[in-house]
Amino acid sequence: MARLTRxxxxxxxxxxxxxxxxxxxxxxRCRLYLGEDHILSVDNHLFFEDYKRFYFTDIQAILxxxxxxxxxxxxxxxxxxxxxxxxxxxxLSRPLGGFWMGLxxxxxxxxxxxxxRGPTCSCHIVxxxxxxxxxxxxxxxxxxxxxxxxxxxVERVQGSVNTEEMAAAxxxxxxxxxxxxxxxxxxxxxxxxxGTPAGRYRGGAHVAAFCLLLVAGILTLIDLTARHLxxxxxxxxxxxxxxxxxxxxxxxxxxxxxASRAVRSLTWACFALICxxxxxxxxxxxxxxxxxxxxxxxxxxxxxxxxxxMMSLSPRSSPFLMVSYGFEAACSVVLGGLGLASVLRWRxxxxxxxxAVDSTGQGMPAP
Amino acid sequence: xxxxxxxxxxxxxxxSDFNTDAxxxxxxxxxxxxxxxxxxxxxxxDRGKSGEVxxxxxxxxxxxxxKKAEIACDYCGRFLCSLCDIPLDGKHLxxxxxxxGRKKGRITSLERHRTLxxxxxxxxxVFPLVTFWFTLVTAPMALYIAIRRWNAATSVVGRGKxxxxxxxxxxxxxxxxxxxxxxxxxxxxx
Numbered sequence: 182m183a184r185l186t187r188x189x190x191x192x193x194x195x196x197x198x199x200x201x202x203x204x205x206x207x208x209x210r211c212r213l214y215l216g217e218d219h220i221l222s223v224d225n226h227l228f229f230e231d232y233k234r235f236y237f238t239d240i241q242a243i244l245x246x247x248x249x250x251x252x253x254x255x256x257x258x259x260x261x262x263x264x265x266x267x268x269x270x271x272x273l274s275r276p277l278g279g280f281w282m283g284l285x286x287x288x289x290x291x292x293x294x295x296x297x298r299g300p301t302c303s304c305h306i307v308x309x310x311x312x313x314x315x316x317x318x319x320x321x322x323x324x325x326x327x328x329x330x331x332x333x334x335v336e337r338v339q340g341s342v343n344t345e346e347m348a349a350a351x352x353x354x355x356x357x358x359x360x361x362x363x364x365x366x367x368x369x370x371x372x373x374x375x376g377t378p379a380g381r382y383r384g385g386a387h388v389a390a391f392c393l394l395l396v397a398g399i400l401t402l403i404d405l406t407a408r409h410l411x412x413x414x415x416x417x418x419x420x421x422x423x424x425x426x427x428x429x430x431x432x433x434x435x436x437x438x439x440a441s442r443a444v445r446s447l448t449w450a451c452f453a454l455i456c457x458x459x460x461x462x463x464x465x466x467x468x469x470x471x472x473x474x475x476x477x478x479x480x481x482x483x484x485x486x487x488x489x490x491m492m493s494l495s496p497r498s499s500p501f502l503m504v505s506y507g508f509e510a511a512c513s514v515v516l517g518g519l520g521l522a523s524v525l526r527w528r529x530x531x532x533x534x535x536x537a538v539d540s541t542g543q544g545m546p547a548p
Numbered sequence: 549x550x551x552x553x554x555x556x557x558x559x560x561x562x563x564s565d566f567n568t569d570a571x572x573x574x575x576x577x578x579x580x581x582x583x584x585x586x587x588x589x590x591x592x593x594d595r596g597k598s599g600e601v602x603x604x605x606x607x608x609x610x611x612x613x614x615k616k617a618e619i620a621c622d623y624c625g626r627f628l629c630s631l632c633d634i635p636l637d638g639k640h641l642x643x644x645x646x647x648x649g650r651k652k653g654r655i656t657s658l659e660r661h662r663t664l665x666x667x668x669x670x671x672x673x674v675f676p677l678v679t680f681w682f683t684l685v686t687a688p689m690a691l692y693i694a695i696r697r698w699n700a701a702t703s704v705v706g707r708g709k710x711x712x713x714x715x716x717x718x719x720x721x722x723x724x725x726x727x728x729x730x731x732x733x734x735x736x737x738x
Binding site for chain 2: 246332351
């Protein structure tokens, strides 16, 4: 017999973050509880809680879907861990070798933990008016424990139905949910509209971000292949900062509607590149600090010294810088080019659809 | 019955794959899905009742004088027609009582948000320890919140006073530490 909370709820296994925005998921921990006549979903934001109740009488279905996040996350962690191990082997005799080795060991431990938790899935509760994700049921292992419990609780109230009975019932045509975006009811399909009439965003922030990325990538390539100039590096850094700003604006804009699937994916890839660049930049700063300390062992380096040394360090001065510069330049050029092409394509198709709507006065067709 | 849609591609799913206790492939996007459907899927949404017209000496609804009273509100006792009757947690309430209960937090099942004063007090007692100097301000704040909100409701799922007790002990120790430090500093100056 499971232990009940003071309010008579039974806590169900699993927990997970509810991703409701770029940073909203940070610090939000979701848990599920089984009550007498309902399921309680609790989103804990550290100092306050949000609640959502699903009554057993209203639940129409529970949908579990296997996802590939398990494989993708494992592959990314493995690649990053392999890169870090490579760096540590290249810098084995230097002090930075230990730093990279430590990071790669942490990542490998996380990889084993991630693999031990098993394949991932997503679980949705469907009622007549909404379809809501259960962030706690994010692994198949947890779904095998939780879903039968929920199923038996719902069937205790509603009874059961077999496939023949459902097949005999007439199926209604038309959209399932009348209100768009009701608790994520439309999901990705709703967000995938090529410029809804409500949102007239034309992709300005996306164009600016991809252009800046492309220019920064080309400048880094010049820096890498031709002569190293600190001024060029400073310009690249400033372009990178502006690019980061525009990517954040683009992510906010694309969340409010508009932007095709390809543009959205590429913008998220840009965000991942920013995160990776930040990590590599941090490592480069550590390297610059060591460089300054070697030059002036008796004086502690300040921020200005570190920044100046970073700008003056040639990519050819160390294998780590060579690899990271090359990787960033290649990613920037590829992502910038692809992003720009896909934004222009999306703008063209959205413009055609918008003119069709303006002429007919009807709803916007999907791309 | 409304068609269920794939959670990945939003395309309708085939009914024959439901309740089979096995994963099947979505015909559109090939995602692996398992659907556990219940009788509510066949039922659809019930239409609201409009209420019967009052005849002769029959009691009428408080809010609709021309509609026949069906039941009395369990909170305020006003007569209600079937249109005004809101069944909630086994009780029958009128709209005014539901609204008042939601605003004042008397009806727990309508609560959607709650501030956790116990976690706030504990957070104020623990997190500033990193910088130490902030505890001069935050420790009295944590102690005040813990004592002032001792009887305030915590999480809906129910939890004890452990966090409040921990906050009181920690913040008291911090205040005691500061008092000792200040007393030592003053005595050493003289």
